[in-house]
Amino acid sequence: METVTITMKNLPALYLEADTITPDSFAGKTAAQIAELPVYEGNVATTLGKYFEINGGAGATAADTKIIVKGDVRKVKYLGFKMSAGEMVIEGSTDLYVGAWMTGGKILAKGNVEGFAATAMKGGELTIEGNAGNYLGAAYRGDWRGMSGGKILVKGNAGSDVGMYMTGGEIVINGNVDVHLMTHAEGGKTIVKGNTQSKLGGQMVDGTIIIYGSIETMTPGFKPNGEVELEVDGVKGKFAHFIGDMGERHKKKKGAVVYANLYKKI
Amino acid sequence: MSEYIIKNGNVFDPVQGIKGDKKDIAIKDGKIVDKVGSGAKVIDASGKTVMAGAVEIHAHIAGPKVNLGRIYRPEDKLFSCTPTKGMERMGGGASIPTTFKTGYEYAKMGYTTAMEAAMPPMFAKHVHEEIRDTPIIDEGAFPVFGNNWFVLEYLKNHEIENTAAYIAWMLRVTKGYAVKVVNPGGTEAWAWGLNCLSVNDPVPYFDITPAEIVKGLIEANEYLGLPHSMHIHPNNLGNPGCYQTTLDTLRLAEGMKANNKFGRESVMHLTHSQFHAYKGTNWGDFESGAKEITDYVNKNKNITIDTGNVTLDETTTMTADGPFEHHLTGLNNLKWANCDVELETAAGVVPYIYSPNISVCAIQWAIGLEIPLMMKDPMRCYITTDHPNAGPFTRYPRVIKWLMSTKARETQINAFKHKDKVLSQTSIGSLDKELSLYELAQMTRAGPAKSLGLGGMCGGLKPGMDADVAVYNFNPDKPVADPEDIEKAFSRCAAVFKSGVQVVSNGEIVSTGNKRTLWVNAKVNDNPQVMRDINEKFLKYYSITQANYEALGHHFVPNPYALEVDATHV
Numbered sequence: 001m002e003t004v005t006i007t008m009k010n011l012p013a014l015y016l017e018a019d020t021i022t023p024d025s026f027a028g029k030t031a032a033q034i035a036e037l038p039v040y041e042g043n044v045a046t047t048l049g050k051y052f053e054i055n056g057g058a059g060a061t062a063a064d065t066k067i068i069v070k071g072d073v074r075k076v077k078y079l080g081f082k083m084s085a086g087e088m089v090i091e092g093s094t095d096l097y098v099g100a101w102m103t104g105g106k107i108l109a110k111g112n113v114e115g116f117a118a119t120a121m122k123g124g125e126l127t128i129e130g131n132a133g134n135y136l137g138a139a140y141r142g143d144w145r146g147m148s149g150g151k152i153l154v155k156g157n158a159g160s161d162v163g164m165y166m167t168g169g170e171i172v173i174n175g176n177v178d179v180h181l182m183t184h185a186e187g188g189k190t191i192v193k194g195n196t197q198s199k200l201g202g203q204m205v206d207g208t209i210i211i212y213g214s215i216e217t218m219t220p221g222f223k224p225n226g227e228v229e230l231e232v233d234g235v236k237g238k239f240a241h242f243i244g245d246m247g248e249r250h251k252k253k254k255g256a257v258v259y260a261n262l263y264k265k266i
Numbered sequence: 267m268s269e270y271i272i273k274n275g276n277v278f279d280p281v282q283g284i285k286g287d288k289k290d291i292a293i294k295d296g297k298i299v300d301k302v303g304s305g306a307k308v309i310d311a312s313g314k315t316v317m318a319g320a321v322e323i324h325a326h327i328a329g330p331k332v333n334l335g336r337i338y339r340p341e342d343k344l345f346s347c348t349p350t351k352g353m354e355r356m357g358g359g360a361s362i363p364t365t366f367k368t369g370y371e372y373a374k375m376g377y378t379t380a381m382e383a384a385m386p387p388m389f390a391k392h393v394h395e396e397i398r399d400t401p402i403i404d405e406g407a408f409p410v411f412g413n414n415w416f417v418l419e420y421l422k423n424h425e426i427e428n429t430a431a432y433i434a435w436m437l438r439v440t441k442g443y444a445v446k447v448v449n450p451g452g453t454e455a456w457a458w459g460l461n462c463l464s465v466n467d468p469v470p471y472f473d474i475t476p477a478e479i480v481k482g483l484i485e486a487n488e489y490l491g492l493p494h495s496m497h498i499h500p501n502n503l504g505n506p507g508c509y510q511t512t513l514d515t516l517r518l519a520e521g522m523k524a525n526n527k528f529g530r531e532s533v534m535h536l537t538h539s540q541f542h543a544y545k546g547t548n549w550g551d552f553e554s555g556a557k558e559i560t561d562y563v564n565k566n567k568n569i570t571i572d573t574g575n576v577t578l579d580e581t582t583t584m585t586a587d588g589p590f591e592h593h594l595t596g597l598n599n600l601k602w603a604n605c606d607v608e609l610e611t612a613a614g615v616v617p618y619i620y621s622p623n624i625s626v627c628a629i630q631w632a633i634g635l636e637i638p639l640m641m642k643d644p645m646r647c648y649i650t651t652d653h654p655n656a657g658p659f660t661r662y663p664r665v666i667k668w669l670m671s672t673k674a675r676e677t678q679i680n681a682f683k684h685k686d687k688v689l690s691q692t693s694i695g696s697l698d699k700e701l702s703l704y705e706l707a708q709m710t711r712a713g714p715a716k717s718l719g720l721g722g723m724c725g726g727l728k729p730g731m732d733a734d735v736a737v738y739n740f741n742p743d744k745p746v747a748d749p750e751d752i753e754k755a756f757s758r759c760a761a762v763f764k765s766g767v768q769v770v771s772n773g774e775i776v777s778t779g780n781k782r783t784l785w786v787n788a789k790v791n792d793n794p795q796v797m798r799d800i801n802e803k804f805l806k807y808y809s810i811t812q813a814n815y816e817a818l819g820h821h822f823v824p825n826p827y828a829l830e831v832d833a834t835h836v
Binding site: 043045139140141142143144249 | 349
């Protein structure tokens with residue numbers, strides 16, 4: 001695997017739309033060629049090299065390419081956009097749409113990420129060591145196809161609308177989350193080790209939510225369904241089981257109605 | 267204005283019966299002429315196909331429901347935006363493109379005239395603002411009449427003269443072009459939680475049947491002598507077995523004769539016939555009724571139809587058939603928007619994915635192609651996608667590819683997940699007809715222009731007609747090596763002229779032309795009763811006043827072209 005290191009040297013005055021910073025677009029290119037990749041600063045088309053110092057060279061394919069992003073990239077959007085393979089390490093905090101529409105590969109964000117990270121993610125792994133913003137692993141605005149595969153781990157907290165319209169894959173949040181967790185979801189699983197707010201699983205059709213901390217306000221559409229013992233990450237525990245959202249349509253599988261499941265650690 | 271001569275192209279013009287002859291087309295002062303001076307700019311069309319500018323007879327491209335689709339589907343613009351480039355302003359949207367993109371895309375494919383198929387009269391101003399902002403193409407809009415309270419009340423007593431006077435008033439204040447009917451009576455019934463699924467289901471409260479509405483509107487249309495015929499989306503759209511309702515609707519035109527000075531011979535235009543040609547009793551035994559529909563239309567010369575081809579895309583359905591959209595959201599569980607337009611109509615919007623992996627969608631695709639392939643008279647069958655309902659209009663080149671190449675159809679059939687079902691439920695596999703370029707010109711130019719009463723103005727290349735000309739990078743003398751070449755050639759024109767102005771060169775927009783709004787100014791005898799009824803309904807029911815109703819002036823209709831109709835002497 002070849003490594004490309006890009007270091008922010010000239011901060012953009014406006015936000016930088018850098019959907020070309022991915023192993024897929026770097027693959028097969030030299031540092032000089034990477035510097036010529038197009039980016040937008042506001043509505044002005046420009047090149048990557050204007051902002052970043054680029055060292056190293058990419059591998060022949062995305063899978064052979066690792067990108068290390070250094071410096072202040074808090075005003076850079078779309079890092080790892082649509083990436084299909086390879087690796088990215090983002091050393092600082094960054095802006096919207098990290099790993100959005102990604103289908104494979106690994107991203108490690110060492111700082112915080114803003115909203116819409118992993119929008120409509122299909123595969124791969126996204127690890128965020130800091131906090132995540134709103135709409136993590138959610139659908140794009142207006143769309144009904146959220147995260148459908150892959151894994152997200154947030155070591156800090158996450159914002160609202162995590163896993164909105166999720167249909168598959170797994171999200172683990174070690175900290176707390178804001179309102180609207182997995183609303184409209186039709187599959188997938190979210191584990192929250194910390195505390196949650198309200199409207200968890202609103203209009204949720206299928207899928208699983210596991211909460212270790214508190215639930216500030218339980219969604220009225222969920223009803224108690226006894227207690228169960230679950231094994232999560234190899235650790236067994238006792239959970240209160242709820243099913244819902246009772247106000248929403250539900251599919252039938254083998255004659256039985258399928259509900260979304262919400263487990264709260266006892 | 268400049269003079270042009272398009273030299274040595276292979277010309278296809280059904281208006282003059284020209285079938286691919288190598289000819290020069292001369293343009294002067296916005297019109298086709300016999301000859302031009304030696305200073306005329308030469309466009310070399312050797313090895314290329316030359317046709318008149320194409321005419322779109324039915325698309326939803328302007329107005330509140332189109333815009334509602336744009337607003338509530340930001341995801342439709344995702345990855346489909348184009349930045350400012352040369353003459354072009356930025357655009358976006360795949361199934362519901364922005365107004366600017368709509369104009370550019372039509373022009374690049376060689377279209378120079380398009381009709382907005384459903385204008386809610388109360389929101390005519392919005393429709394015209396969007397038409398104004400759609401560059402290049404001439405546009406008209408059809409106000410909807412099939413669920414209008416005035417029409418229901420007049421026709422209940424068979425008051426044709428009053429209906430005609432009301433239509434004339436409505437066309438004038440909305441700057442409308444034709445009489446559109448959507449699910450006659452059914453959309454009004456839905457305000458009562460009901461629907462009209464047959465032509466004999468009574469409309470609640472009004473106590474009139476769809477059959478009476480349809481017959482009455484045809485009579486009023488011919489009483490006025492409007493350029494286009496009554497244009498109908500019948501009851502019971504999109505349900506298995508609906509072909510019976512469609513046949514019942516078509517039979518309502520029996521014995522009716524066209525009366526107009528525009529050369530139109532039809533009295534009824536059946537739109538998006540694909541959606542109305544379903545046999546079977548449920549989605550399991552769903553099958554094609556294309557043969558039954560085309561057999562009837564082939565025999566009855568006073569009917570024209572368009573296809574409504576399913577293009578196998580993700581799209582946005584939108585119609586004044588409110589109950590249908592409610593039914594559809596129940597089938598696919600996707601977001602539903604709905605609107606009731608007071609005394610006039612309603613509308614619904616639901617996204618839809620025509621997946622090649624779903625047998626129903628694949629059968630719909632086949633029916634849409636069977637209909638034009640089974641029609642004996644291409645002058646009475648026009649290619650549409652009922653944009654955006656069965657697919658975006660930007661897919662016309664793909665539909666043309668399927669119609670012109672059995673090989674392209676076979677490739678698609680083989681790609682279907684339920685190929686056997688498509689072959690058993692339709693006759694698409696046994697149809698070996700391949701559309702000729704002459705027939706294509708009939709179905710996309712001369713035919714729709716004639717049905718719209720525009721046959722003397724556009725859709726042909728006869729000297730004296732508007733100089734709407736499209737030049738395609740398609741050599742009819744060479745065998746088609748790959749059907750994809752057909753799609754490519756019809757996607758981007760080598761050159762397009764709109765009223766004598768070159769608007770497209772090598773697939774790029776080079777001018778935004780001289781866009782006009784087409785409308786019909788029908789003069790009728792003074793009718794104090796209808797004027798009093800209108801005044802009364804505004805005072806009693808409308809949420810706006812009559813003074814604020816009319817789409818008037820430069821803001822709404824900056825470049826009008828009125829087709830004058832005199833029905834005062836009837």
